[in-house]
Amino acid sequence: MVLAGLLPAAPAAAAPVPAAKYALAAFGYDQGWRTDRHIRTLVDITRDGKADIVAFGDDGVWTSIALGGGGFAPPKFVLAGYSYNSGWRVGKHPRWAADITGDGFADLVGAGPDGVWTAVGKGDGSFGPMRFVAGIFGSNGRPGPLSVQPGDANLDGRTDLYAFSDGRVDVSLATGDGGFALPYLATAEFTADRFDFAQFKVANIGGDKRPDILSVRYRPALAPMSAIARPDGTYGASQTSTSAEDQSANAIFSVADITGDGYADAVRFGGDANTYTGRATGAGTFTTFGVGVGYFGYNNGTGYGTSSQPSPSIGDVTHDGRADIVGFGSTGVMSAVSRGDGTFGPARLVNADFGSGSGWTVARHPRVLADITGDGAADVVGFGDKGVFVAVADGSGGFGGGQGGKGAAAR
Numbered sequence: 001m002v003l004a005g006l007l008p009a010a011p012a013a014a015a016p017v018p019a020a021k022y023a024l025a026a027f028g029y030d031q032g033w034r035t036d037r038h039i040r041t042l043v044d045i046t047r048d049g050k051a052d053i054v055a056f057g058d059d060g061v062w063t064s065i066a067l068g069g070g071g072f073a074p075p076k077f078v079l080a081g082y083s084y085n086s087g088w089r090v091g092k093h094p095r096w097a098a099d100i101t102g103d104g105f106a107d108l109v110g111a112g113p114d115g116v117w118t119a120v121g122k123g124d125g126s127f128g129p130m131r132f133v134a135g136i137f138g139s140n141g142r143p144g145p146l147s148v149q150p151g152d153a154n155l156d157g158r159t160d161l162y163a164f165s166d167g168r169v170d171v172s173l174a175t176g177d178g179g180f181a182l183p184y185l186a187t188a189e190f191t192a193d194r195f196d197f198a199q200f201k202v203a204n205i206g207g208d209k210r211p212d213i214l215s216v217r218y219r220p221a222l223a224p225m226s227a228i229a230r231p232d233g234t235y236g237a238s239q240t241s242t243s244a245e246d247q248s249a250n251a252i253f254s255v256a257d258i259t260g261d262g263y264a265d266a267v268r269f270g271g272d273a274n275t276y277t278g279r280a281t282g283a284g285t286f287t288t289f290g291v292g293v294g295y296f297g298y299n300n301g302t303g304y305g306t307s308s309q310p311s312p313s314i315g316d317v318t319h320d321g322r323a324d325i326v327g328f329g330s331t332g333v334m335s336a337v338s339r340g341d342g343t344f345g346p347a348r349l350v351n352a353d354f355g356s357g358s359g360w361t362v363a364r365h366p367r368v369l370a371d372i373t374g375d376g377a378a379d380v381v382g383f384g385d386k387g388v389f390v391a392v393a394d395g396s397g398g399f400g401g402g403q404g405g406k407g408a409a410a411r
Contacts, residue, residue, distance in 0.1 A: 017332065017349055017350070017351065017352040018350075018351050018352065018391065018398070018399060018400045018401045019351065019352045019353045019391075019401050020351065020353035020354060020380075020382065020389040020390065020391050020401045021070055021389065021390050021391065021392075021401040022386065022387070022388075022389055023070055023071055023072055023387070023388045023389060023390045024053075024064060024071075024072045024074075024075070024387050024388035025386060025387040026062075026064065026074070026075040026387050026388065027040055027053060027055055027062070027064070027075065027383050027387060027388055028383055028384050028385055028386050028387040028388065029364050029365070029383075029384070029385045030385050030386055030387070031387065032057075032058070033055070033057065033383065034364075035090075035363065035364065035365075035366060036090055037058070037084050037090060038055060038056055038057050038058070038084065038090070039055065039056040039090060039095055040053065040054075040055045040056075040366055040383055041053075041054050041055070041096075041097060041368070042054070042368060042370035042372065042381055043097040043098070043106045043370075044106060045063065045065075045097060045105060045106045045121055045123070045125055046065060046105070046123055046124065046125060047104040047105055047123060048066075048374065049371070049374035050066035050068060050371065050372055050373060050374040051066060051370035051371050051372050051381075052064060052065050052066050052072075052125065053066075053072060053075070053381075053388070054097045054106075054108075055075075056082050056083065056084075056088065056095055057083060057084065058083060058084045058085050059077070059080065059083050059085055060077060060078075060079050060080040060081055060082065060083045061077075061078050061079040061081065061082055061083075061108065061119075061127065062075050062076065062077055062078065063075065063076055063078050063125045063126070064076070064125075064388075065125045066372045066373075066374075068373055068374065069373060069392070070372060070373065070379065070390040070391075070392045070401075072372075072388060073125075076125060076126070078125065078126040078127055079108070079119055079126070079127050079129075079130070081117070081119065081130040082095050082108065082110050082117070082119075082130070087112075087113070088110065088112060092113075093110060093111060093112050093113065094110070094111050094148055094149075095108070095109070095110040095111075096108070096109045096110070096150055096159075097109075097121075098150050098159040099121075099157070099158065099159055100118060100120075100158055100159045100160075100174040100178060100180075101120060101121075101158060101174070101176055101177065101178060102156065102157045102158045102174075102176055103123075105121035105122070105123045106121050107119060107120045107121045107127070107178065108121070108127055108130075109150065109159070109161070111137055111138065111148040111161075112138060113138055114132075114135060114138050115132060115133070115134050115135035115136065115137055115138040116132075116133050116134040116135075116137045116138075116148075116161065116172075116180065117130050117131065117132055117133065118130070118131050118133050118178045118179070118180075119131065119178075120178040128178075131178055131179070133178070133179040133180050134161070134172055134179075134180045134183075136163075136170075136172075136182075136183060137161060137163045137170075137172060137180075137183070147163065147164040147165065147197060147200070148161060148162070148163050148164070149161070149162045149164075149200065149201075149202050150162070150202075151202040151211040152211065153171050153173060153186075153210065153211065153229070153233055154173060154210075154233060155209055155210060156174075158173075158174035158176060159174060160172060160173045160174050160180070161174075161180060161183075162186070162202055162211075162213075163183065164190060164197060164200050166191055166192040167188055167190070167191045167192075168185055168187070168188050168190070169185075169186045169187045169188075169189070169190060169213065169235070170183035170184065170185060170186060171183060171184055171186045171233060172184075184233065185234075186233060186234050186235050187213070187227055187234060187235040187236075189227055189235065189237060189238050190213075190215060190227075190238070193219065194217055194218065194219045194220075195215050195216065195217050195218070195225070196215065196216040196217075196218055199214075199215055199216040199251075199252060200213065200214070200215050201213075201214040201215075201255055202214075203255045203264040204262070204263060204264055205226060205228075205241075205255070205263050205264050205265075205280045205282075205284055205285075205286070206226075206228040206229060206263075206282070206283065206284045207228070207282055207283065207284075208229070208231075209262070210229035210231075211229060212226055212227065212228050212229050212235075212284060213226065213227040213229075213235055213238075214226050214241065214255065215227075215238070216251045216252060217238070221247065222247060222248045222251050223240050223247040223248075223251060224240065224241045224242055224247070224250060224251050224252075224253065224266075225238040225239065225240060225241055226238065226239055226241040226284045226285065227239075227284075228284040239284060239285070240285075241266075241284065241285050241286055242266065242278050242285060242286040242287075242288065242289060243285070243286075243287070243288050244278070244288050244289045245288075249268075249270075249271075249289075250266075250268055250276065250278070250289045252268070253266045253267055253268035253276075253278075254266075254267045254268070254269075254314055255267070256314040256315075256323035257280075257321070257322065257323055258277060258279075258292075258314075258322055258323045258324075258338045258340075258342060258344075259279055259280075259322060259338070259340055259341065259342060260320065260321040260322040260338075260340055261280070261282075263280035263282055264280060265277060265278065265279050265280045265286065265342065266278040266279075266280075266286045266289070267292065267314060267323075267325070268289065269296050269297055269298065269304060269305060269311060269312055270297040270298065271297065271298045271299065272297050272298070272299050273294060273295060273296075273297040273299050273300045274291050274292075274293070274294050274295070274296075274297045275291070275292045275293045275294075275295065275296045275297060275312075275325060275336075275344070276289045276290065276291060276292060277289065277290065277291075277292035277342045277343070278290075278342075279342045287342070290342070290343075291343075292342060292343050292344050293325065293336045293343065293344040293345075293346070293347060294347075295327075295334070295336060295346075295347035296312045296325055296327050296334070296336070296347065300327075300329070304327055304329070306362075307362055307363070308330070308356050308361075308362065309327070309328060309329055309330065309355075309356055309362065310328055310362050310367065312325050312326060312327040312328075313325070313326045313327070313328075313367075313368065313369045314326075314369075315369035315370075315378035316376075316377065316378055317335060317337070317369065317377050317378045317379075317393045317397055317399075318337055318338075318377060318393075318395055318396060318397055319375060319376035319377040319393075319395060320338075320340075322338040322340055323338060324336060324337045324338050324344070324397060325338075325344060325347075326369060326380070327347070328354050328355055328356075328360065328367050329355050329356070330355050330356045330357045331349055331352070331355050331357055332349055332350075332351050332352040332353055332354060332355040332357070332358065333349070333350050333351035333352075333353070333354050333355070333380060333391065333399055334347045334348065334349055334350065335347065335348065335350045335397045335398070335399075336348075336397070337396070337397040345397070348397070350397060350398040350399050351380065351391045351398070351399045351401060353382075353389065353391065353401065354367050354380060354382050354389070354391070359384075359385075360382065360384065364385070365382060365383055365384050365385070366382070366383045367380065367381070367382040367383075368380075368381050368382075369381075371393075372390065372392075373392055373393075375393075375395075377393035377395055378393060379391060379392045379393045379399065380393075380399050389401075
């Protein structure tokens with residue numbers, strides 16, 4: 001006789017891993033979009049707190065407004081400019097959607113071969129006509145595609161432009177009407193014979209909210225460097241930005257605020273299996289690099305940052321003001337949530353889609369983090385074969401979606 005109260009409890013069934021939701025039959029490989037020809041980005045162009053799709057195609061600019069809940073409105077052709085057919089090229093002519101007027105609506109900015117062109121956002125998902133505003137910042141003759149970058153140099157709420165060239169960094173301030181003022185010399189510190197022009201970044205790591213300049217020096221020795229913004233808009237001499245003994249291993253890294261203190265910290269995805277971090281000190285340097293999480297490195301499985309799997313993404317997926325790590329591996333979406341001290345919780349599988357095992361490839365399918373619901377947490381948006389797929393952040397580092405997700409990119 002077996003007493004009912006002593007029967008062994010049945011093990012709880014493991015919760016199924018969510019899959020992606022098919023959101024829009026547009027902007028995908030089947031609709032003619034290609035990663036080597038077309039830029040697809042997400043940014044709020046309607047000032048409702050939700051990131052919308054802005055895409056630079058063969059014929060011009062297309063947009064799709066976020067509806068909330070992970071949906072998007074049908075795409076609209078909004079501007080015959082910045083297009084592949086008119087000579088704009090990925091990797092050569094950077095294009096952004098950023099607020100250059102201070103009205104809260106994202107505008108279009110592009111550095112073409114002849115100079116900078118802008119188109120002011122109307123707030124309804126469309127833009128005014130293209131306007132030629134700065135011939136001196138053209139992409140021709142510059143050391144690399146990152147040689148022109150956006151940033152709010154004077155903290156007036158309008159996006160300005162930084163132009164890197166041999167021996168100088170020039171800043172052109174947004175005038176508020178869609179144009180830019182004549183540039184001024186911000187620093188003569190950086191020369192092409194000593195610095196890697198493919199590694200420039202503009203981010204706040206110093207004592208105030210102004211964007212600082214990060215770079216990698218390779219002569220006389222390989223080292224990460226920083227130049228801190230001054231109140232007058234110029235920059236001081238560059239300094240080694242981390243005290244790590246092995247400078248060469250830590251020279252190239254991404255930046256994001258992983259501690260929630262308002263400063264951008266250093267995040268390096270290692271050649272081993274690990275992710276390394278250095279916390280911003282507030283003085284323009286980082287603490288010595290340490291292991292932030294034992295995952296997301298190049299030697300994880302088939303390898304992040306390879307032709308099989310993209311480099312991990314960094315963004316706040318929990319709405320706590322701290323950046324987390326999201327990787328698109330072979331089995332799906334992996335995430336590791338920031339603990340606030342420079343380390344992350346264990347990496348875990350949180351969505352069964354968007355991975356190479358379900359048909360997603362680096363060559364064909366961009367995957368990005370963006371808040372498309374307006375709740376403050378970054379969601380996953382992927383441009384697959386059929387179109388746009390999404391997975392909405394659940395606030396704990398996971399991503400919900402729809403049914404029947406695996407293989408969604410290829411179907």
